[in-house]
Amino acid sequence: MRPPHRLASVSLVFTARLKPQFIPRHPALRYRMTSTSPFGLKEPSLVRHQAFIDGKWVDAKEGAVIRVTNPATAEELGTVPEMGLAETKEAIKAASKAFKTWSKTTAKHRHDILMKWFALMREHTDDLARLITLENGKPFAEAKGEHAYSSSFVEWFAEEAVRTYGEVVPSAIPNIRNVVVKQPIGVVSILTPWNFPSAMITRKLGAALAAGCTAVIKPPPETPFSALALVELATRAGVPPGVINVVTTQTNVAEVGREMCENTAVKKVSFTGSTPVAKLLYGMAASTLKKVSLEAGGNAPFIVFDDADIDAAIEGVIVCKFRGTGQTCVCANRIYVQSGVYAEFASRLAERVAAFKVGNGLDKDTTHGPLIHERAVEKVQRHVDDAIAQGAQLLLGGARLPGAGSFFAPTVLADVPAGALVNKEETFGPLAALTRFETEEEVIRLANDAPVGLAGYFFSKDAGRVWRVAEALEVGMVGSNTGLISQAAIPFGGVKESGLGREGGHGIEEYMNVKLIAFGGI
Numbered sequence: 001m002r003p004p005h006r007l008a009s010v011s012l013v014f015t016a017r018l019k020p021q022f023i024p025r026h027p028a029l030r031y032r033m034t035s036t037s038p039f040g041l042k043e044p045s046l047v048r049h050q051a052f053i054d055g056k057w058v059d060a061k062e063g064a065v066i067r068v069t070n071p072a073t074a075e076e077l078g079t080v081p082e083m084g085l086a087e088t089k090e091a092i093k094a095a096s097k098a099f100k101t102w103s104k105t106t107a108k109h110r111h112d113i114l115m116k117w118f119a120l121m122r123e124h125t126d127d128l129a130r131l132i133t134l135e136n137g138k139p140f141a142e143a144k145g146e147h148a149y150s151s152s153f154v155e156w157f158a159e160e161a162v163r164t165y166g167e168v169v170p171s172a173i174p175n176i177r178n179v180v181v182k183q184p185i186g187v188v189s190i191l192t193p194w195n196f197p198s199a200m201i202t203r204k205l206g207a208a209l210a211a212g213c214t215a216v217i218k219p220p221p222e223t224p225f226s227a228l229a230l231v232e233l234a235t236r237a238g239v240p241p242g243v244i245n246v247v248t249t250q251t252n253v254a255e256v257g258r259e260m261c262e263n264t265a266v267k268k269v270s271f272t273g274s275t276p277v278a279k280l281l282y283g284m285a286a287s288t289l290k291k292v293s294l295e296a297g298g299n300a301p302f303i304v305f306d307d308a309d310i311d312a313a314i315e316g317v318i319v320c321k322f323r324g325t326g327q328t329c330v331c332a333n334r335i336y337v338q339s340g341v342y343a344e345f346a347s348r349l350a351e352r353v354a355a356f357k358v359g360n361g362l363d364k365d366t367t368h369g370p371l372i373h374e375r376a377v378e379k380v381q382r383h384v385d386d387a388i389a390q391g392a393q394l395l396l397g398g399a400r401l402p403g404a405g406s407f408f409a410p411t412v413l414a415d416v417p418a419g420a421l422v423n424k425e426e427t428f429g430p431l432a433a434l435t436r437f438e439t440e441e442e443v444i445r446l447a448n449d450a451p452v453g454l455a456g457y458f459f460s461k462d463a464g465r466v467w468r469v470a471e472a473l474e475v476g477m478v479g480s481n482t483g484l485i486s487q488a489a490i491p492f493g494g495v496k497e498s499g500l501g502r503e504g505g506h507g508i509e510e511y512m513n514v515k516l517i518a519f520g521g522i
């Protein structure tokens with residue numbers, strides 16, 4: 001670990017000035033006219049400080065703003081509008097109007113626009129990745145990885161757009177021909193989290209636009225700039241006014257979220273975030289029986305059997321547990337290691353984690369960045385303290401790192417009891433908690449003893465066990481001998497309280513209605 005002063009030593013203040021044509025006139029935004037930009041992008045016009053409704057960059061009606069900070073330095077990056085109910089209604093209205101024409105475009109037309117958007121995203125890789133690092137904190141190399149993941153959804157759904165085939169169904173009634181067609185569902189509300197400021201937008205928006213839907217997006221208040229930059233590029237690619245709308249909000253999130261779920265013009269709600277919020281939105285969307293896609297929380301088991309390739313299992317857990325500094329829904333949370341390899345696995349893991357370089361994501365040596373905010377730091381600390389109080393052994397880390405940013409030392413705990421908090425709920429932080437087990441039956445019971453079931457991982461070289469365990473885990477996605485499963489082509493989603501629906505893969509279907517047309521009189 002680097003000494004803590006290194007964490008605070010990197011200055012993020014760059015001197016690139018906003019171009020005059022992008023200087024906002026609203027009095028609440030004068031701050032931006034006089035200060036230097038902390039973003040330092042090659043193309044500063046990708047930084048948008050306004051929301052986007054009906055093809056126009058707009059401020060909040062009352063002029064209020066949300067202050068966005070860099071989690072690595074606690075410095076303010078800039079502001080975006082604090083919008084409310086009135087702006088949300090306007091955005092939905094604009095999306096409804098645009099749906100009338102966008103839904104009538106050909107799939108090929110939408111494909112072409114999405115491919116242009118994909119190309120623009122690629123062209124601006126460094127700037128878009130830098131925005132991710134600045135507002136989320138993940139290291140620049142990892143931000144580039146997210147950017148590649150994010151743009152791959154746009155490419156994937158461009159290709160899916162032209163393959164939304166229907167079918168002809170043999171009729172049981174004489175003189176009828178049954179034709180099944182797929183049609184865009186309508187206006188979609190998209191609510192996304194801060195842990196993937198870019199990829200969680202494109203996984204939903206790419207599918208929605210490809211299907212012929214229009215959208216209102218509520219990005220998270222912690223990371224709105226990535227969302228706004230993506231929309232700027234989508235507009236340059238030719239997405240017409242009203243097709244994409246972005247409402248930024250923080251304090252007014254309850255009324256904005258409710259409107260996005262209850263407004264009768266909205267036909268679908270797509271959300272990624274925590275299980276409690278997913279349940280809340282599901283209840284609201286039920287008032288008008290809207291279709292929903294809910295990708296909610298996980299608490300992924302990661303199992304290492306005695307017969308595993310230990311090198312591969314260590315690599316697997318490093319990527320799976322510590323990707324995004326432990327802040328992904330598919331991160332390993334409960335690490336179960338069989339007794340025969342337990343001691344070796346624990347000491348080798350601690351050794352690897354000790355070599356992490358924690359710091360500002362713009363520092364080229366940094367391997368792991370900060371947590372998103374102090375609440376996240378406090379949660380990890382709570383889980384560590386609880387496990388230790390219940391008899392766990394601290395092998396590494398265990399505490400917040402000093403400095404202005406919200407850093408927590410990568411932590412490894414051994415002998416964590418099954419009943420510890422970390423085994424009961426998602427930590428969302430850099431805490432690897434190891435629990436020893438003896439038998440396959442026992443570990444399946446432990447792994448499935450959770451109300452959620454998003455992802456699960458295990459390492460074993462026994463072919464029979466590989467099938468048994470993969471089938472037995474109560475999750476939507478299994479990584480067998482791999483700690484990394486995410487890609488555009490797979491059906492991403494969970495079972496139990498991890499949500500409903502699948503994104504990526506054939507996820508365009510989630511944005512389409514199936515319609516039967518029975519032709520009679522033949």
Ligand code: SIN
Pocket residue numbers: 195196272295327328329330486492
């Ligand atoms: C998430 O954390 O919600 C998404 C993770 C992924 O797509 O890999």
